[in-house]
Amino acid sequence: MASVAALRALRKRISPSFTSRIIAFTSNSRSISTLVLAEHEGGAIKPQSVSAVKAAKSLSNDNPISLLLAGSGSALHEAAANAASCDPSVSEVLVADSDEFSHPLAEPWKGGYSHVITASGSFGKNILPRAAALLDVSPITDVIEISDPHLFVRPIYAGNALCTVRYTGAGPCLLTVRSTSFPVPSILANSKSNEAPITQVDLSTFGEDSVGKSRYVKHTSQDTERPDLGNARVVVTGGRALKSAENFKMIEKLAEKLAAAVGATRAAVDAGYVPNDLQVGQTGKIVAPELYMAFGVSGAIQHLAGMRDSKVIVAVNKDAEAPIFQVADYGLVGDIFEVIPELLEKLPETK
Amino acid sequence: MKIMVAIKRVVDYAVKIRVKSDKSGVETQNVKMSMNPFCEIALEEALRIKEAGMASEVVAVTMGLKQCVDTLRTGLAMGADRGIHVETGGPLYPLSVAKLLRALVEVEKPGLLILGKQAIDDDCNQTGQMVAGLLNWPQGTFASKVVLDKEKQVVTVDREVDGGLETLCLDLPAVITTDLRLNQPRYATLPNIMKAKSKAIKKFSPEDLNVEIKSDIEEVQVTEPPKRKAGVILSSVDELIDKLKNEARVI
Numbered sequence: 001m002a003s004v005a006a007l008r009a010l011r012k013r014i015s016p017s018f019t020s021r022i023i024a025f026t027s028n029s030r031s032i033s034t035l036v037l038a039e040h041e042g043g044a045i046k047p048q049s050v051s052a053v054k055a056a057k058s059l060s061n062d063n064p065i066s067l068l069l070a071g072s073g074s075a076l077h078e079a080a081a082n083a084a085s086c087d088p089s090v091s092e093v094l095v096a097d098s099d100e101f102s103h104p105l106a107e108p109w110k111g112g113y114s115h116v117i118t119a120s121g122s123f124g125k126n127i128l129p130r131a132a133a134l135l136d137v138s139p140i141t142d143v144i145e146i147s148d149p150h151l152f153v154r155p156i157y158a159g160n161a162l163c164t165v166r167y168t169g170a171g172p173c174l175l176t177v178r179s180t181s182f183p184v185p186s187i188l189a190n191s192k193s194n195e196a197p198i199t200q201v202d203l204s205t206f207g208e209d210s211v212g213k214s215r216y217v218k219h220t221s222q223d224t225e226r227p228d229l230g231n232a233r234v235v236v237t238g239g240r241a242l243k244s245a246e247n248f249k250m251i252e253k254l255a256e257k258l259a260a261a262v263g264a265t266r267a268a269v270d271a272g273y274v275p276n277d278l279q280v281g282q283t284g285k286i287v288a289p290e291l292y293m294a295f296g297v298s299g300a301i302q303h304l305a306g307m308r309d310s311k312v313i314v315a316v317n318k319d320a321e322a323p324i325f326q327v328a329d330y331g332l333v334g335d336i337f338e339v340i341p342e343l344l345e346k347l348p349e350t351k
Numbered sequence: 352m353k354i355m356v357a358i359k360r361v362v363d364y365a366v367k368i369r370v371k372s373d374k375s376g377v378e379t380q381n382v383k384m385s386m387n388p389f390c391e392i393a394l395e396e397a398l399r400i401k402e403a404g405m406a407s408e409v410v411a412v413t414m415g416l417k418q419c420v421d422t423l424r425t426g427l428a429m430g431a432d433r434g435i436h437v438e439t440g441g442p443l444y445p446l447s448v449a450k451l452l453r454a455l456v457e458v459e460k461p462g463l464l465i466l467g468k469q470a471i472d473d474d475c476n477q478t479g480q481m482v483a484g485l486l487n488w489p490q491g492t493f494a495s496k497v498v499l500d501k502e503k504q505v506v507t508v509d510r511e512v513d514g515g516l517e518t519l520c521l522d523l524p525a526v527i528t529t530d531l532r533l534n535q536p537r538y539a540t541l542p543n544i545m546k547a548k549s550k551a552i553k554k555f556s557p558e559d560l561n562v563e564i565k566s567d568i569e570e571v572q573v574t575e576p577p578k579r580k581a582g583v584i585l586s587s588v589d590e591l592i593d594k595l596k597n598e599a600r601v602i
Contacts, residue, residue, distance in 0.1 A: 122512040125476050126492045129445065133481035138446045138568045141475050151571065156473055157368045161377055162574050169567025213525075214489035217507065217518035230513070234601070258602065266531065276495065276511050276532055282471065283531055285513075291601040301367065308579070312599045314591065320584075329582040330594055342588040348602065 032060040032149055037118040037127065038067045043078030045069070045086055047231050048119035051179035053087045056117050058146045058182070065089055066113070068201075070096040084196045096201040113172055115149070120176035121230070132174045139174040140165060142286075144181040149173075158282040158305035179230065180288035180309060229278060232261030234291045235310070237280055240267035241296025241317070241336055248273040250340045251295060257347055263287065265303050281306035295336045299324025316340075352462035352501070352523075353408045354397040356431065357452060358390035360415060360422035361472040374572040377472075386422050389467020391429075391536040392529040396497055397465050398430045399534065405499045408432045410459055414443055414451055420552060427547035428539035434552040435459075439564060445473075447557075447564045449481035454560035456486060461524065463506065468493050468528040479528035489521040495532040 034056040038049035049067075056065045067083050067090055069076060076097055084093045116131070118124035120142045132139035145153035150167045152175065167173045229235065236258065238251040248268065255262045263280040264273065280287055282305035292310035297303060299315070299322055307313070308327055315328035316339050325331045332339060362368060362377070363385040369378045386394075397409045411431035413419045416438070423434040437451050456464060464486075469476035483490035491497070491508030495516065498507040504523045509516050511530045539547070557564050585591050595602045 122493060122510075126480060126490070129475075129477035129480035130484035130490065132477070133446065133449055133484035136446070138444050138566065139477055140568070141477060154474075155576070156573070157362070157377060158471065158474065159576060160368050161370050162576050164571040164574070166569040166571050167567065168569050171567075213522045214491075215520045217520050219512075219515060219517045221515035228514075270532075275515070276530075277513065277515055282474070283469070291595070291599070302364070308576070312595070312601050313579075313582070314595070325582070325584070327579050327582075329579075329599065330591055331582055331584045332586075332588070332591055333584060339588055343592070346588060346592055348592075348596075 032063045032114050033112070034059060034063055034065045034115040034117055035113040036065060036067050037116065037124065038069050038083060039119065039121070039123050040069055040071065040076070040079035040083070043075045043082065045079055045083040046119075047184060047228075048121055048179040049083075050086050050184045051182040052117050052119045052177055053090060054182040054184055055143070055146060055175070055177040056115065057087075057089050059115060059149045063089075064091040066092040066094055067196075068094045068096065072097055080198050081195075084198055090196045093196050093198045094201050095198055116172055116174045118176055119179045121179075124176045128174055128176050135171050135174070137169045137171040137174060138167070139176070140167065141176050143175050143177045155305075158301050159308060160301065160305075178286060180286060183288075226255060227259065227261045229261040229263055229280070229285050229287060232287070232289050234258045234260035234293070235263045235280070235287050235289045235307070236260045236293045236295070237263035237265065237297055237307070238268055238273070238295050239265040239297035240271065242268060242273055245273045247337075250344075254293075254340055254344055254347075257344060257349070258291075258293075260291075260293075261287075261289075263292075263307075265297050265300075279306075294324055294328070295340060297324050298322045299327065352406050353410060353459060354400060354406045354463045354465060355410045355412055355452075355456065355459055355461035356390070356394045356397045356426070357448075357464070357466045357478070358394060358411055358413050358422060358426050359387045359467070359470045360384050360413065360419045361387045361470055364388055364471055370573055370575045374574055376570070376573050384418070384422070386425050387467055387470045387472075389469060389471070389529055389531070390426075391467075392531065392533050393465040393467050393527075394426055394429055394431060395534045395536040396494075396527075396529060397463075398537075400463075400497070400499055401430075403499075405501050406463070410435060410461065412437070412452070412455055414448055415439055423552055424547050425539065427550045427552075428544040429537060430543065431550075433550055435555065436552055437555045437557065437560065439557055441564070442566075442570075443564065444566050444568055445475050445477040445481055447562065447566070448478050449485055450562045451557060451560055452478070452482045453485045454562055455555070456482075458560075463499075463524060464488070464526045466526070466528050468530055479526050483526035486524075486526070488524050488526050489519075490526045490528070491519055491521050492528045493530045494527050495530050497527060497533065 039046040143152045156163045236255040264278040282302040288309040290311045293314040313328045314330045315324040316332045320333045363383040411426035412435045414437040466479040493511045494508045496509035
């Protein structure tokens with residue numbers, strides 16, 4: 001559970017004013033140096049941000065990586081300490097701590113980074129393009145592969161085509177990376193010996209022009225004890241065929257048994273069976289678990305976009321013609337109302 | 352108050368796209384094109400705000416080839432009051448679109464700019480944030496609820512973020528990008544389609560707006576994603592559990 005302080009920090013970081021003071025910096029030196037804009041919650045750095053560090057590492061062997069964390073209070077500093085040891089390649093952690101949190105991003109730019117990377121969650125997607133516009137550069141969304149420091153692969157058309165783009169601009173290269181494409185080992189090496197120095201960012205020198213134009217009101221989070229959908233090893237998804245929120249509980253039970261995260265199709269979300277943030281697809285979450293089990297999911301293009309990179313896909317559907325079977329490794333044609341209870345009964349308990 | 356809505360013409364969402372054999376892009380000749388679904392939602396929201404008496408006019412804007420006028424007409428048939436088309440030749444990246452939009456905002460002076468959260472072709476999810484940055488306006492991205500307060504000149508936006516919903520209050524003028532959950536767009540009725548034919552569409556060129564279309568991104572190639580190898584259809588739950596345990600070793 002996020003503490004109040006962490007939530008406060010989080011909201012400030014998401015507010016538009018956060019990005020509005022980014023000052024253009026010019027010296028794009030030949031050498032590579034990367035700023036990773038990291039997300040944190042409850043005193044720890046988010047796994048997606050560790051993926052972003054991994055992506056940053058793949059840019060070049062000789063790449064000083066700075067991590068920027070913004071927020072306020074003790075949760076921020078706890079997260080910073082955690083971030084400092086999250087990966088041996090992190091050379092510096094920058095902390096922007098301000099209660100008012102007016103212009104956190106501005107100062108670190110003076111380092112003249114060649115690359116700025118963040119994970120492409122709702123946080124990164126909200127902030128990075130705004131920063132890019134202020135720097136007059138084109139950002140690159142949802143990078144899945146870094147071929148060289150200026151050559152990137154990203155999916156287009158709901159993942160039905162892969163586009164290789166070369167960044168030819170003179171300014172810094174701003175990327176959001178798909179965290180499932182840069183997986184991190186589930187156990188982070190918390191080697192205290194490798195701790196990077198933590199530096200406070202001086203926020204005093206920046207003006208106030210767009211501060212206060214947007215205010216945070218509230219955050220409604222979905223309380224869940226299950227693993228986070230974006231990082232789960234196993235995902236169990238239900239579609240329209242579940243017919244009701246009541247029936248959807250079967251999916252939840254199955255997920256519990258497999259220690260899995262629960263996902264849903266747009267149809268299931270629109271019908272009100274589950275909240276929006278469980279939607280998997282082009283416009284929802286992109287997942288790539290080891291095992292993806294789809295129950296009563298037809299397999300529309302937009303849904304496949306969110307799960308086609310899963311290692312093993314299982315589909316259960318009574319319609320043998322459903323497109324989901326074209327991507328499934330194991331398909332079972334049958335009634336989910338019979339199959340799920342049987343699975344619940346026969347599946348081994350996950351330790 | 353005037354509302355400006357940006358709309359994009361894209362390959363219809365239901366079309367199974369084909370990558371060109373020379374890897375230069377995706378086949379768009381003789382393919383059904385439509386208004387980007389998120390743009391429809393943006394336009395619908397603008398129309399609802401106007402119908403609630405909170406806005407005086409809805410201006411639909413599009414950029415690109417001359418065929419984009421068809422998409423603009425669809426927007427006019429849904430109920431937009433007039434259209435603006437910025438005709439350009441080559442591909443447009445979000446940075447250029449954002450600059451063109453900023454220039455149009457300076458001409459039209461809307462109190463609210465609504466866009467879709469992403470186009471379903473390039474899947475960038477950038478333009479709204481970029482134009483907000485260029486205008487130095489607050490942004491409410493991935494909106495699933497928009498409540499305008501005309502008295503106070505603020506707009507309250509519920510945003511779909513990872514892990515739940517977030518509510519922000521923005522001072523007008525502001526930029527909003529729409530998520531799927533915001534509303535259910537209306538269909539254009541035949542009388543409205545007829546009416547749309549006489550609505551005005553103003554033309555601009557990037558030069559008129561003093562925007563230089565340049566790009567710092569070069570598309571090297573477009574390829575098909577790796578194909579998944581064909582799976583097997585199993586006959587029973589027992590077989591499934593066995594395969595997952597002993598063949599795939601995932602449980």
